[in-house]
Amino acid sequence: SVTDKDGLVHEHKTGFVGFTQCQSHHRFRMGGSQVHMNAHPPTSVSSAQRSYFEPAAHNPAEQFERTGNLELAYQQGKNEVTLVGNVAEANAGYSFSLNGKLGTAKGGDYTCIRSKQVYKQGCANDPKQVAYHSESVCVPRGEPIRIAPPEHSPKPMVFTATVRSLSGSKTNPHLDTQGQYATQVHFDNQVTESVKRLTQYACRGQKQPTGLHFPLLPDSNVLIGCMNNDPDQSYILGFALNDTQPSVVTSANNAQNVLCSRGQNLLMFDDTLHTPHIVLQTLAGNQHLVLHGDKKQPYIHWLAQLGAMNIFAAKDIQLGSVKSAIRLLTNKTFIASAKQQL
Incomplete structure (x- = not known):
């Protein structure tokens, strides 16, 4: 009407x-x-x-x-x-x-x-x-017109991010003077600098920094957490395993506890039943020390395949065996000397 x-x-x-x-x-x-x-x-x-x-x-x-x-x-x-x-x-x-x-x-x-x-x-x-x-x-008409703010994008408490290098290096990540990383999350197109990383077994108030740290390489996938769900208070929780960086322990060696660095320096605690042992070795096992806890025949194996092995003591060196003899073998010259008595 x-x-x-x-x-x-x-x-x-x-x-x-x-x-x-x-x-x-x-x-x-x-x-x-x-x-x-x-x-x-x-x-x-x-x-x-x-x-x-x-x-x-x-x-x-x-x-x-x-x-x-x-x-x-x-x-x-x-x-x-x-x-x-x-x-x-x-x-x-x-x-x-x-x-x-x-x-x-x-x-x-x-x-x-x-x-x-x-x-x-x-x-x-x-x-x-x-x-x-x-x-x-x-x-x-008297109300001022303002565009409504966009909805906040959902940000879970934990999400993945990628470690970036600001200098373009493929081997060295970006670390500031506090040891914090530069990362990029999947919902942002910019690199965020100075992201804290949780450190295990660290002590404050020491004369020198103490703790356990493994460097994160550029393009590594990490897990990011947010304090109170605030992206401005983010920190690195740990490494997110993927196809390019698999786990050092899989179904093939599930009885092992492994600590392995980027240079393949390895410390392994093997809990295999009846044959537990500890291995400390360098790249490819060229130098390694094995403490074997076999119940039938326990032994210590010390090997240096490359280079020399030097043993030095400020006072005494004692080599002893209860049952069998001690044998010293060499392909070339064997020299034994002492200032007072041999």
Whole structure:
């Protein structure tokens, strides 16, 4: 129904252009405004649903600007009016006046902030099924328009990342003066510097640094954790095994406890039943020491396949055997000397 020039309300069933449905949405907030632009994450319960720490600002001016835009975008939705009709021009940015007699919404000037055009296709049997209508969401014209902030991308407590080298090196990772790494997570296209790494068995307050550390090579996959689910407080949990870097212990050697470095220096505790042993060796086992705990015939095996073996003691060297003899074999010259008595 439309009020014509004669002041009477007339029904216009054909040739009508306007809105046929109107729905008003109001949003109320209890308490004062809680906007956190520096807290990571928000520290109060009332603002837990609106955390503004992503993305983080780089200076105070940018912090205030982002905070203001986010707060205005939130206040923009306090009084929204949804109109349904056949006004094709009612797109985002379109301003118009509403008649105050609608009942569900106050009359006045409104601005469309988003709209949707809906078309329905008919069929050959019933061509009258062809239909069209528009849905427009409007706010009072005096409300400042701000684009709503994007939804926060989901960030689990633990996710994978890749160790990067800022110098482009393939062998040496980027480590700062504190021993922290540069990493890149899968949902970011930039490299994050100075990511902490959890260290096992470290002691503070020592004259020299103590702890256990294995360098991470560039392009290594690591597990990143976030304190309180805050990406600005991330740390490296450990190494994420993959096809290019398999585990040193598999089903083939599941009885072994292995500590192996990048240069293949290895310390192994083998817990095989009846034949437990300890192996300390260098690359390819060219120099190794085996402490074999075989129940039937335990022994110690000390081998240097490359180079020389030097034994030196400041006082005495004692070689003894209870049952068998001690044999010294050499392919060339054997020299034994002493300053006092041999």
